Every structure is written in C-alpha cells, then in structure tokens.
Amino acid sequence: MRYRVFGRTGLRVSALALGTGNFGTGWGYGSEREDAKRIYDAYRAAGGNFIDTANNYQFGQSETLVGEFVKAERDEVVVATKFSLPDAPTSGLLATGNSRRAMIQSVEASLKRLDTDRIDLLWVHMPDGVTPIDEIARGLDDLIRSGKILYAGLSDFPAWRVSAAAMLAEARGWAGVSAVQFEYSLVERTAERELVPMAEAFQLGAVGWSPLGGGLLTGKYRRGEKGRAEGLGVLTHAESDAVKVATVDALLAVAEEAGASPGQVAIAWAAARGVLPIIGPRTPEQAADNLAAADLTLTDAQIDRLEAVSATRRGFPHEMLAAPGTIALWTAGKADLIDNPAFPVR
Numbered sequence: 001m002r003y004r005v006f007g008r009t010g011l012r013v014s015a016l017a018l019g020t021g022n023f024g025t026g027w028g029y030g031s032e033r034e035d036a037k038r039i040y041d042a043y044r045a046a047g048g049n050f051i052d053t054a055n056n057y058q059f060g061q062s063e064t065l066v067g068e069f070v071k072a073e074r075d076e077v078v079v080a081t082k083f084s085l086p087d088a089p090t091s092g093l094l095a096t097g098n099s100r101r102a103m104i105q106s107v108e109a110s111l112k113r114l115d116t117d118r119i120d121l122l123w124v125h126m127p128d129g130v131t132p133i134d135e136i137a138r139g140l141d142d143l144i145r146s147g148k149i150l151y152a153g154l155s156d157f158p159a160w161r162v163s164a165a166a167m168l169a170e171a172r173g174w175a176g177v178s179a180v181q182f183e184y185s186l187v188e189r190t191a192e193r194e195l196v197p198m199a200e201a202f203q204l205g206a207v208g209w210s211p212l213g214g215g216l217l218t219g220k221y222r223r224g225e226k227g228r229a230e231g232l233g234v235l236t237h238a239e240s241d242a243v244k245v246a247t248v249d250a251l252l253a254v255a256e257e258a259g260a261s262p263g264q265v266a267i268a269w270a271a272a273r274g275v276l277p278i279i280g281p282r283t284p285e286q287a288a289d290n291l292a293a294a295d296l297t298l299t300d301a302q303i304d305r306l307e308a309v310s311a312t313r314r315g316f317p318h319e320m321l322a323a324p325g326t327i328a329l330w331t332a333g334k335a336d337l338i339d340n341p342a343f344p345v346r
Contacts, residue, residue, distance in 0.1 A: 001047030001294045004276065007205035009151055009178050011120075013078055015271055015294055017050040017207060018043045019280035024061025031282050033065060039287040040069045044077075046291045052207075052278050053114075054082035054125060055106050059089065060113055067114035074116060081110050082155060084125035098124055098131035100139040107148055122149040123181055126156040137165045141174035153179035153205070159194035166202050177204065184208030184275050186217055186247050186266055187237045189312040196275070201344040208270055211277040213237040216244070217266035219252055247310040254302045260292070267293035269306050 003012045022029075023036040031039065040051075051070065053062045063081060070077050083106035086096050096102055103124075110119060122143065124136060140152035154162050154177055162180055169176035180199050182191045185208070199206040212218055214236030221238070239245045248262075255262040267290060270277045281287035298306075313319070320326055327335050 001291075003047075003049075006276075007178050007199075008203045009205065011078060011151075011205075013050040013205075013276070014048040015276065016043075016048055016267070016291065017052045017080075017276055017278040018048055019209065019278040020051060020053045020062045020066055021057045021280050022062075022282040023053070023065045024058030026058035026061045030058055030061075035282075035284060036065050037069060038284040039281055040066075042284060042287045042291060044073075046294065048291075049076060050078045050080070050276075052080045054085070054123070055087040055110050055113075056082075056085035056125070060087045060109075063110055063113035067116060071115060078120045079114065079116065080121035080123060080153075081114065081119055082123040082125040083107065083110070084128060097128035098136050099128075100135060100142075103136075103139045103143070107143060111148065118147060119149045121151045121153055121179065123153045123155040123179075124157070127158075127161065133161050133164045134168050137168050137174060137177070138172075140177070141169065144175040151178040153177060153181060153207075155181035156183075159198040162195075162204070163198055163202070166204075179205035179207060181207040181209060181278075183210050184270055184273075184277075185211045185213040185237075186251060186269060186306060186310045187213040187244050189310060191275075192312065193314050193318065196273075197344060200274075201346040206275045207278060208275040209278045209280075211267045211270040211279070212263050213266070216248065217251060218261070218263040219248065219255075222248070243310065247306075250306055250309040254298070254306060258296065258298065258302065260296050261289055263289055264293040264296050265298065265302075265306075268296040268298050269303060272298060272303055 001014045001016065003014055006013045022031045024030050025032065051066055053066045055063060057063070066079065070079060083103055084096065084098055087109060094101060095105060107119065107122065122140070143149045144152060154165065162177060165177045180195060182195050184191050196206060215221065216237040237244065239248060251262050251265055255265045258265060267277050267279065279290040281290050331338060
C-alpha cells in the first residue's frame with residue numbers, strides 16, 4: 001500500500017484508513033473479536049497504518065478492541081477516535097455534545113479504553129448545534145498542548161465552520177485543525193461544492209467515510225443481499241433516482257472492464273479524487289476485497305466515465321463564477337493570456 005502526507009501534519013498515512021465501526025457487537029450488528037482481529041491483521045499486512053474509531057462505536061467496544069490490537073505496535077500506527085456521541089446507552093446530557101466538559105470527559109474515557117497515553121487524531125464527531133466554534137477550537141488546542149491528543153479534526157461540519165476554526169486558530173496562536181472528515185462516494189459527492197476545495201485551500205487532510213455508499217456500490221443490494229441496510233438501517237443509500245441507477249450501472253460496467261469488484265472500483269475512484277477513503281469491513285472477506293482497491297489503478301477514461309454519470313451540480317455561486325461570460329468580465333476578456341497560480345485561493 002502506498003502512503004500520502006496527511007495535510008500539513010507531516011504524518012505519512014496509508015492510502016486507505018481502516019474504519020472500525022464494526023469492531024464489536026454492542027449495536028447488535030458487527031464483528032466478534034476473532035473476526036475483528038483478522039480484519040486488523042489483514043489491514044496491517046497490506047501496509048495500512050491509519051485506524052479510525054470512535055467513543056460511541058459499538059458503545060466503546062471498538063476502542064477497547066483497537067487498543068488491544070495496536071498495543072504491541074503502538075508507535076507504528078496512527079490512531080484516530082472521536083467524541084460528541086454517547087459511549088453507552090445510559091450516557092446522559094453532560095457526556096454528549098461538543099462542550100469542553102464533554103470533550104475532556106470523552107478523551108479521558110477513550111484513553112482508558114484504548115490503553116494508550118495519547119490519541120494521535122481526535123475528531124469532533126459532528127456539530128451539536130449550540131457550542132460555538134471558538135470554544136471547540138480552544139478546547140482542542142488545550143488538549144494538544146497537554147499532549148493527550150496530537151492533532152485535531154472536524155467531522156461532518158459545514159465548510160464555513162471549519163474555515164472559521166482554522167482562521168481563529170491562526171489569529172489567536174492556537175494549534176489549528178488538521179483534518180476534515182465527510183461522507184464521500186460516487187453517490188454522495190456534494191462535499192465537492194465547499195468541503196473539498198476548502199480542505200485544499202487550508203491544506204487539511206481530507207478523509208471520506210462510506211466510499212461504498214453504505215453498501216450500494218458493491219452491487220450487493222441488486223443481488224438481494226441486505227448487509228448494513230438491514231443490520232443498522234442507517235447510513236445507507238438506495239437506487240432512489242435515475243442518477244444513482246445510472247451510477248451503479250456504470251460502476252458495474254467499469255468493474256467488469258477492470259477485472260475488479262464494484263466495491264474496489266468505488267474505493268479506487270474516491271482515492272483518485274484526492275480524498276482518503278475509510279473502509280469499514282465487517283468480515284475478513286469484505287476486508288480482503290476492500291484492501292485490493294489499493295492496488296487498482298483506474299484509467300483516465302474510466303474515471304471520467306464514472307464522474308460524468310455521477311456528477312452533482314455545484315450550484316450557486318460556483319456555476320455562475322465558472323461561466324465563461326463571468327470570467328471574461330473579471331479578466332477584461334484576456335483570460336486566455338493569464339497564467340493563474342496552481343494552488344487554491346485561501
């Protein structure tokens with residue numbers, strides 16, 4: 001497996017992250033310890049070094065298993081976890097959300113479950129709708145300065161709030177946000193409107209969850225299989241419109257051409273777009289299939305075909321600003337004579 005430098009951190013992380021939401025059975029759907037260990041071992045054998053878990057995954061079981069698995073090689077892996085959501089069915093109001101209290105309480109509990117002295121990357125799992133971004137950014141800075149976490153990231157936040165966090169940190173001398181995480185796949189590309197260009201401009205590590213569209217892009221639902229759609233009933237997509245139907249059709253055709261599984265093509269496409277995919281296998285067989293995507297290189301024609309069929313409108317103001325007439329206005333009709341910088345505008 002190849003590696004990439006993660007944003008501005010200098011960290012060298014593998015091209016695929018291992019999501020461990022299925023490690024454990026606390027939700028009534030997931031992997032027993034033996035299968036989880038086989039998945040972890042296969043990922044490490046393939047060269048993977050980026051483990052993504054959360055305090056709420058399987059109500060803490062995932063963190064406990066990850067801590068056990070990485071203990072003998074802790075310095076060889078990047079361990080990322082999250083806070084914001086309940087880590088037990090009995091968790092109360094003060095244990096959830098983005099407050100500094102919830103943040104500290106969750107980190108302390110995660111450190112115990114992971115059996116480690118630091119968290120490499122702490123994600124704020126999602127906004128709670130009430131905690132100001134300066135409070136969140138300052139709390140993360142305090143944790144970084146204490147050494148309990150090394151880097152911080154925002155998951156499922158709108159781009160304007162991530163941008164605000166980055167600028168506040170720069171203005172106030174705080175440790176900045178290093179990464180963003182969002183849903184990204186051939187059937188969920190709306191992150192390309194704001195989040196992806198924002199991550200490029202601020203040089204943030206961009207991580208995409210559910211590159212298989214909740215299983216839709218494996219083709220298994222067409223075969224009558226259920227998987228996550230039945231086991232969890234959430235975070236799934238269906239062939240609910242013409243674009244998604246056409247996308248799955250094109251994906252299956254490209255997979256046949258490439259001699260690969262549809263899931264491998266979907267993961268390889270996301271990686272080719274510059275977003276680091278999180279795979280989340282539940283079985284060793286799924287892990288083997290997912291990991292093979294790291295060795296799959298799609299042709300430019302195949303990538304273009306998939307992008308064309310799955311394209312999402314960028315909307316206002318992006319489409320207006322990209323129109324030739326608009327560009328001609330701000331360049332006095334000389335756009336073809338101007339050599340613009342290659343890096344994104346911040």
